[in-house]
Amino acid sequence: MSVDGIRARNRAAIEAEILRVAGEQLAHTGAAALSLRAVARDLGMTPSALYRYVADRDDLLTLLIIDSYTSMADSVEAALDRSAAVAPADRFRTIGRSTRAWALDHPHRYALIYGSPVPDYRAPADRTTEAGTRVPNLLLAVLADLPAPPEEPATDRALAGMLADPATTALGIGGAILRRGLTAWMLVLGAVSTELFEGFGSDAFSEPEVLFESVLDTAVEIVLD
Amino acid sequence: MSVDGIRARNRAAIEAEILRVAGEQLAHTGAAALSLRAVARDLGMTPSALYRYVADRDDLLTLLIIDSYTSMADSVEAALDRSAAVAPADRFRTIGRSTRAWALDHPHRYALIYGSPVPDYRAPADRTTEAGTRVPNLLLAVLADLPAPPEEPATDRALAGMLADPATTALGIGGAILRRGLTAWMLVLGAVSTELFEGFGSDAFSEPEVLFESVLDTAVEIVLD
DNA sequence: CGCCATAGAGAACACTGTTCACGCTTTGAG
DNA sequence: CTCAAAGCGTGAACAGTGTTCTCTATGGCG
Secondary structure, eight states: OOTTHHHHHHHHHHHHHHHHHHHHHHHHHOOOTTTHHHHEEEEEEEEHHHHTTTTTTHHHHHHHHHHHHHHHHHHHHHHHHOOOSSSHHHHHHHHHHHHHHHHHHHHHHHHHHSSSSSSOOOOOOHHHHHHTTTHHHHHHHHHTTOOOOOOHHHHHHHTHHHHHHHHHHHTTTTHHHHHHHHHHHHHHHHHHHHHHHTTTTTSSSSSSSHHHHHHHHHHHHHOOO | TTTOOOHHHHHHHHHHHHHHHHHHHHHOOOOOTHHHHHHHHTTTOOOHHHTTTTTOHHHHHHHHHHHHHHHHHHHHHHHHOOOOOOOOHHHHHHHHHHHHHHHHHHHHHHHHSSSSSSSSOOOOOHHHHHHHTHHHHHHHHHHHSSSOOHHHOHHHHHTTTHHHSHHHHHHTTOOOHHHEEEEEHHHHHHHHHHTTOOOOOTSSSHHHHHHHHHHHHHHHHHOOO
8 A cells, every 4th residue: 555655756746846936937927828738848847747647727726825834834833832922912013924925935826825716716725724724823823812802792693604613612612702803814814915916006015014013013002892 | 089989989998898797707707717708708809809998918917906906995985975974983993893794795806905915916006006905095084084193103113104195194193193093994805814714714703794894893993092 | 566647749720919911981182 | 104102002921928738656444
């Protein structure tokens, strides 16, 4: 059964190579311009040979999405480990800052994840969720350390799906705090997207990080009420 | 000089037709799958004939971006006219609600504007800004009716670019209120994007509009302090 | 050692954006 | 009214794309 046969090892190495050069292409041509043939060229392969490792162009995109989620989650986790912050508000800030930093470092990857899905293409949820929920789970862990605010029955129903999720039930997170955390996170994402996609012209924000810090302030206020 | 010669009239009509069928294609195949040849086919033209009206594929994309900005601004303006709200908070809510409604109606157009730019393609600012600033200007008009909060020198510098813009100086909008309005708007955009791009799985939000109303509440709180 | 799954090559098909040379038709000026 | 010019459209062509076949040989496993 040997999962570690030479064959499998080579295959894994080549798959990693494919992901590497595809990632390079993504980094400076963007997702829409990603070309299977160009990837094959960079690898010294025939285009058709690529199909031994990748089912589709969409499949390669899915791999890149998973890879991007993983890269972002690794980056945020590393920032959390690096920081000595214990207070929930500080940890939230750390998550926000590292998310923004990662997004600025990998704009096309961020766009791939939080921007528009490429064509009509919906990433298959069963393959992306595991990597995609890592950062949200870090946020949930922060929320779990917060005192429970008064209940909010109306929005609880609206969040039924997320409240029933084992990730939140295991941490004993209630509807009110979940709503606040989600709102704060939406604000962070909105701020990052706006800055990244230059929604207000390129010279509108002269000191983006100052502005982002103020956004983090209000986000923390939202979470803490 | 006749700006309205038969020639020009036909040209305008055909340009409108092109924009129409390109818009249809955008609506159900997405921006990345937009095909010049397909547009030409739908119009009964030769692909090369299209180049009399459109310089590039990117040019067509730019036209669609402008068109989308216009469509969204028209929609928001219509909602504002329809509503009898005069209080700034209510008008802000109207803008937020109609923006979300428009985005849900035209997800691909929204993605084209607020999602990721298509390839590495940056929309030429000089052509899109006029249409693109209409909704922000509506927001500025709302902010102008608000009492001035205490000053915030730190973020004022960060917003120098926007503060110097004639659109804000004409309304006498200060840095503090601008910062709040911008933050609130980022929250709205983050909420719409999250809902639209299904950032948390498809069944996470059982009652999206209830959740969005709660987001609007927080956004109004941000603006009013 | 021999078998055969596997990796890869290469050609082919249907697309795409884009350009070019060529005609036809309308327009506006002399 | 004439006639050159401008505008509009065609059709062919080129390079590039995703994708699918058929083929070959090589290296690992029984």
